[in-house]
Amino acid sequence: MVLKVGQLIEDIATGFAQAELFYGHGTDNPYDEAAALVFHVMGLEHAGDVDQYQHEVTTEQHERVQLLSVCRVETRKPLAYLLKEAWFAGIRFTVDERVLIPRSPLAELITGHFEPWVNQDKVSSILEVGTGSGCIAIACALEFPTAQVTATDISPDALEVARLNTDRYQLAEQVSLVKADLLDGIEGSFDIIISNPPYVPDHESAELPSEYLHEPVLGLFSGADGLDSARRILQDAPRLLSAGGILVLEVGAQWEALEQAFPSLPFIWLEFEHGGEGVAVLQAVDLQQ
Numbered sequence: 210m211v212l213k214v215g216q217l218i219e220d221i222a223t224g225f226a227q228a229e230l231f232y233g234h235g236t237d238n239p240y241d242e243a244a245a246l247v248f249h250v251m252g253l254e255h256a257g258d259v260d261q262y263q264h265e266v267t268t269e270q271h272e273r274v275q276l277l278s279v280c281r282v283e284t285r286k287p288l289a290y291l292l293k294e295a296w297f298a299g300i301r302f303t304v305d306e307r308v309l310i311p312r313s314p315l316a317e318l319i320t321g322h323f324e325p326w327v328n329q330d331k332v333s334s335i336l337e338v339g340t341g342s343g344c345i346a347i348a349c350a351l352e353f354p355t356a357q358v359t360a361t362d363i364s365p366d367a368l369e370v371a372r373l374n375t376d377r378y379q380l381a382e383q384v385s386l387v388k389a390d391l392l393d394g395i396e397g398s399f400d401i402i403i404s405n406p407p408y409v410p411d412h413e414s415a416e417l418p419s420e421y422l423h424e425p426v427l428g429l430f431s432g433a434d435g436l437d438s439a440r441r442i443l444q445d446a447p448r449l450l451s452a453g454g455i456l457v458l459e460v461g462a463q464w465e466a467l468e469q470a471f472p473s474l475p476f477i478w479l480e481f482e483h484g485g486e487g488v489a490v491l492q493a494v495d496l497q498q
């Protein structure tokens with residue numbers, strides 16, 4: 210019998226559901242995870258039409274999908290690492306275990322040009338702190354083609370992956386990759402400083418699903434309350450923000466703890482159409498206090 214894409218996705222999704230995998234590295238349910246795997250192996254486009262579900266699967270493609278699906282279940286490695294690919298802001302990125310898998314809600318803010326927080330035409334310089342795969346810096350560069358983007362990371366391994374991605378999109382001139390410990394040693398004036406720093410409290414490491422153990426520790430943990438990096442960014446950002454600039458800082462579930470730690474700062478917590486929480490916008494003027 211001829212095997213079609215739609216049926217193969219159903220079969221793989223059933224196996225994933227029985228294996229009780231953890232999702233959260235690009236998809237949030239067995240069906241979407243299975244579809245991502247099958248579409249990748251078959252070279253289909255997620256934005257393509259529904260006819261794709263009727264495509265016939267060759268024996269070779271079927272075997273490849275099964276191999277990867279067994280690997281996903283047995284190793285609990287996130288699919289993005291098995292495929293060496295992740296999507297962010299509608300763009301494909303090369304990823305491997307040297308970088309966190311892109312999944313930040315910041316994608317929505319970037320593709321929306323940070324409205325209403327900045328005047329798009331006046332953004333000439335953007336700083337991303339903790340770039341990992343480079344996904345945020347690259348998405349910013351593509352959305353603001355006339356802006357210069359500086360992207361930092363403390364991990365040389367991560368910067369190598371970011372380099373693969375800036376090369377992939379021919380952005381080596383627009384995006385400068387810099388090895389730095391948060392904002393230490395960074396000079397300049399930026400219209401937007403954006404960061405998705407590590408923010409998982411250290412003590413939560415034992416409770417995380419196995420999938421997270423494949424990700425770099427540097428990308429996840431940041432001290433007893435998860436806010437070590439955020440604190441330092443809040444302290445150092447004012448000297449680097451232009452007069453009308455903004456700081457966009459993601460701290461996920463730690464947002465209430467951050468508010469309590471900085472009661473005088475007027476954090477504006479954003480809401481996202483596609484989910485996610487704990488992203489604050491602060492204006493330069495509010496940080497000067």
Ligand SMILES: C[S@@+](CC[C@H](N)C(=O)[O-])C[C@H]1O[C@@H](n2cnc3c(N)ncnc32)[C@H](O)[C@@H]1O
Nearest residue numbers: 311339340341362363364390391405407427428
């Ligand atoms: C949560 S990951 C975010 C990666 C990427 N921006 C994204 O959104 O997918 C945090 C990143 O910050 C980097 N990082 C951790 N501590 C750092 C530090 N002290 N200075 C600079 N980067 C740091 C990690 O290596 C990691 O790439």
